Amino acid sequence: MMQCTDIHDRFLFRLISKKAFLYTEMVTTGAIIHGKCLEQLNFNREIEHPVAVQLGGSDPTDLAICSKICSSLGYDEINLNIGCPSERVQKGSFGACLMQDPELVKDCIVAMQEATSIPITIKCRIGVNDRDDINFLNEFVAKILNPSLKTIIVHARVAILTGLTPRQNRQIPPLKYENVYQLKHEFPGLEVVINGGIKDVDDSLEHLNKVDGVMLGRSPYDNPMIVSNVDSKIFNEIDLGKDRQTVLREYLQYCLHQLDQGHPLSRTLKHIFGLNRGLKNAKSFRKLILETIQKNNLEVTQEDLISMV
Ligand SMILES: Cc1cc2nc3c(=O)[nH]c(=O)nc-3n(C[C@H](O)[C@H](O)[C@H](O)COP(=O)(O)O)c2cc1C
Structure with a gap:
């Protein structure tokens, strides 16, 4: 999460859970290639794993270059952002608007996969604008899928590309968890991770009856201690147990x-x-x-x- 899940915040979370998978803020390919954000790519190698870097971009060559850089830094996964609806991101032709161009998304994913051997994942919405039906998401995924793309994270809301701020786009479109469950049903071999409005570990366990993973954003940022029982309840390991x-x-x-x-x-x-x-x-x-x-x-x-x- 931009302005939130930086290296310091991730250090804080590692004091509470050793198993939760952490994600960086979105880093754009332009910023990496022009050398503007090398500090943003930094992470604590001794304690931070497992950790993924999220990239924002839509040029396959640039995404391949950045994937190579991130892979050499030691990240465990590279995630491509196909869910950000902000105007600035749309001007750069990446984020959620890419859901309207599955061919390009497919090329981006393949270019990233060819540049590194670490997993490439995507994070998308259930659809864009008026397309919040189950078919849209299923058809989008069918078009971009390849055997090496094993995990998709879905924020269970549409992205409205005009008229809403990014904040409103996280609040106003209704959550449609059913679409994400249906995606898992349609593609049983795909690891589907659900995101949006999930409050805590107990809430997560409910979703895990239907999908393979859960991603939480605002609720742990606003209350970090809610991840204190993730290791035991989700991963069957002993919690760090710190107050x-x-x-x-x-x-x-x-x-x-x-x-x-x-x-x-x-x-x-x-x-x-x-x-x-x-x-x-x-x-x-x-x-x-x-x-x-x-x-x-x-x-x-x-x-x-x-x-x-
Ligand atoms: C301040 C802020 C920054 C965010 N930045 C990103 C981002 O960089 N990349 C991304 O994929 N999602 C970003 N998001 C969206 C969240 O990852 C998440 O998809 C959304 O908030 C819904 O999940 P939640 O209800 O668990 O927060 C951001 C959300 C907030 C509140």
């Missing part, structure tokens, strides 16, 4: 270390607002985070912050 205070203590140590390396508190502390989600002192917690960023004095406030979660 909020332990997670925050470890993350604040990381923030101090990052500060020494030149990464400002504004970049690292912005991810902790949700750590006291559901507690009474949300307002004062928020205020103290903002003050800490402003005064650049985490060493002074860290124990107070920890006591508030």
Whole structure:
């Protein structure tokens, strides 16, 4: 998620779950090729796996070049964004508008697959504009599928390409989970991952009766501790078992270390607002985070912050 799932946020999530599959923000091929976002592609190799990078682009040659770069960096998967409806992205002819051009999507996927041996996946919507019927998604997938494309993530809403902001496009079109379930029914050999409006692990387990995977965006970002039982409930492994205070203590140590390396508190502390989600002192917690960023004095406030979660 843009402005959210950066390297710091992913570090925070790895303090809570060792198994959840993490995704970067979308990085455009243009930015990579022009060398503008090398920092954005960075990740913590020792702790962050499994982690996927998401690319935005529609030129097969550029996507192949970027796939090669991302693969050499050590990512576990490369995901192509075919779901972003923003105007800026449409101007670049990528994101959700690509669902209207399955031939090009097919060429992009093949070019990426030929450039690397790590899995290439896509993330799309159920359709675009007035095409929110089951046939549209099934036909789109039938046209782009090849034997090496094994996983598709579907945000269970249409993307409306004119008149809605990206935020509205995540709220206004209704969720149609049934279309995603039908996709799995139509293509039983394909790994289908469902996304959109899924709140927590229990909610995920319901969907897992019908599809192979779930992707959660806003709810864990707004309340990171909801992934604390992912390892046991989804992967049958032992949870890390840390409480909020332990997670925050470890993350604040990381923030101090990052500060020494030149990464400002504004970049690292912005991810902790949700750590006291559901507690009474949300307002004062928020205020103290903002003050800490402003005064650049985490060493002074860290124990107070920890006591508030
Ligand atoms: C701030 C923000 C940034 C997002 N950036 C991306 C992105 O870079 N790539 C992407 O595929 N989806 C992006 N999304 C969409 C989410 O990944 C997800 O598909 C959508 O929010 C629905 O899932 P949710 O209800 O679990 O949040 C973003 C969503 C938000 C709120």
